[in-house]
């Protein structure tokens with residue numbers, strides 16, 4: 001069972017880090033300290049003024065002796081890209097005072113953590129500006145998010161675009177002032193007194209006290225962490241405190257270090273994400289390490305809007321989401337249906353070639369099945385509520401694996417049958433919150449190209465390799481040839497969220513890791529990202545504009561075979577338990593479809609294009625001739641439309657361009673006389689007088705090779 005695509009946590013990773021250095025930093029951060037050998041230092045008796053620290057930069061580690069009282073920034077005097085420090089794995093302000101034995105690493109402004117710190121610091125500046133202009137505004141929370149930040153405010157009236165412009169102007173002034181971010185440790189008691197006019201902050205302090213700050217709201221951990229409570233003062237050069245905020249930090253050293261920012265929009269948001277709470281006004285902004293980086297980001301947004309599959313889905317008449325059916329439930333129109341069928345035909349055929357057997361299962365099941373599989377209770381939040389009838393609870397299925405297990409168990413199995421591979425288009429339903437439902441990429445009803453391989457533990461590595469090669473070749477055929485792998489493992493600090501013994505997890509993780517490494521592809525660790533029943537490899541594909549999408553998944557499962565008491569008879573006659581490997585290649589057809597629309601900006605390669613050839617008669621007297629050409633093309637299995645409308649030729653060409661049809665064949669008197677057509681491509685270039693046979697051959701070759709034109 002592949003997981004629901006990109007939860008909020010995952011979506012923060014749906015865009016790849018921009019540089020390889022950044023990815024390294026990211027990977028390093030997730031995998032813990034990058035040095036095998038951590039040397040601890042002690043103060044050496046008499047020379048108390050000397051501290052030994054380890055100073056990491058680029059790929060080197062250097063031991064240094066510094067005097068007591070040295071601040072982190074002193075290590076980075078000559079490097080203005082460094083805006084914070086990672087000390088013993090924890091992010092600190094540059095004003096942090098070094099201690100003996102510290103391991104210090106600079107955090108560059110253009111790294112993942114650097115971006116977060118820059119953006120969150122910019123959120124402080126924005127909040128200061130808002131409270132200057134709207135003194136009644138109460139502060140909510142203001143965390144960094146993917147590519148930007150936001151801050152929530154309780155204000156009487158929603159912000160309008162004009163307000164954002166004023167806030168930006170005020171922010172520029174604050175940035176110019178070069179206010180220092182100064183950290184101050186406080187107590188709950190003092191903070192409550194100081195923040196008496198900020199009811200939301202006080203609520204957060206209360207939640208921290210009760211140990212619930214993690215659950216307070218998404219992003220609330222930015223304000224109050226598990227440790228001591230701190231307030232950050234923004235201090236002007238003359239020592240005056242301009243503004244303060246409850247925050248755990250870290251921040252930039254000064255507001256001057258914000259190179260480029262922009263406020264994007266405002267929207268309503270419930271306090272702590274709960275619609276029972278008051279509606280606040282959220283302002284979104286973005287901040288970057290340079291003006292150029294900001295420009296590029298804005299350009300990417302524009303490009304993403306141009307490619308938005310929801311818009312293209314309407315323009316190209318591919319699919320819709322009728323209100324009458326319900327949120328997140330799609331209907332494919334005939335043209336979208338063609339693309340969907342091409343995808344299905346392809347993947348069905350590929351599965352058969354790869355040794356899978358095609359099966360079918362129903363959409364609903366009695367509750368007990370999902371208890372056996374462990375989806376209840378682990379996965380209950382994502383399932384639609386049950387329907388009760390004939391004295392039993394029935395659930396819409398959110399995954400196909402339990403039913404495949406029943407097929408496996410339907411009779412005795414011998415080791416000779418393994419690997420036993422079952423595959424189907426399984427329609428599943430997942431209760432996604434209305435706030436996260438998004439076009440085709442996050443739906444409530446979806447169809448997975450779902451497969452389960454039952455293997456002996458010894459066969460597992462080869463099967464994983466087999467599946468990984470399968471999915472990579474599939475992605476390439478669909479034009480996605482830039483990807484990396486992610487290895488999602490258990491969160492060892494939350495073992496109760498995962499089933500199985502330490503040993504089972506270690507074995508499963510090792511198998512996946514070995515195979516993933518063997519591909520030579522970049523492998524990014526994702527600790528805590530595993531499904532409850534086992535670790536997984538996912539393929540993260542980059543689309544035409546560099547965004548990353550989690551597509552195919554391969555999961556190693558030792559739990560469900562246990563729960564379902566699956567067994568096979570081994571060569572020595574004993575009964576043994578198989579390992580089950582879940583895999584979805586597209587993931588969900590709907591999501592993959594949406595990604596393809598955006599990747600190609602609607603201009604599909606000929607083999608996927610709903611209409612492959614638009615035939616355009618120059619005048620009405622050419623209609624019949626082109627009908628004949630179209631007929632011959634259709635006999636070759638090509639999808640052709642003849643535009644016999646009254647429109648002028650230029651209009652017809654324009655319409656075909658808007659529909660992003662890969663080929664146009666145009667015919668006038670000369671073509672007719674020569675038994676030829678004029679060929680026109682998407683880029684506008686034209687070949688005149690192409691004989692009919694050759695024209696058909698050209699299109700057929702492009703379709704067969706699955707190439708883009």
Ligand SMILES: [Zn+2]
Pocket residue numbers: 001002399400401450451452582583
């Ligand atoms: Zn499964």
Ligand SMILES: [Zn+2]
Pocket residue numbers: 120121124222232245246247248249250251
């Ligand atoms: Zn802060």
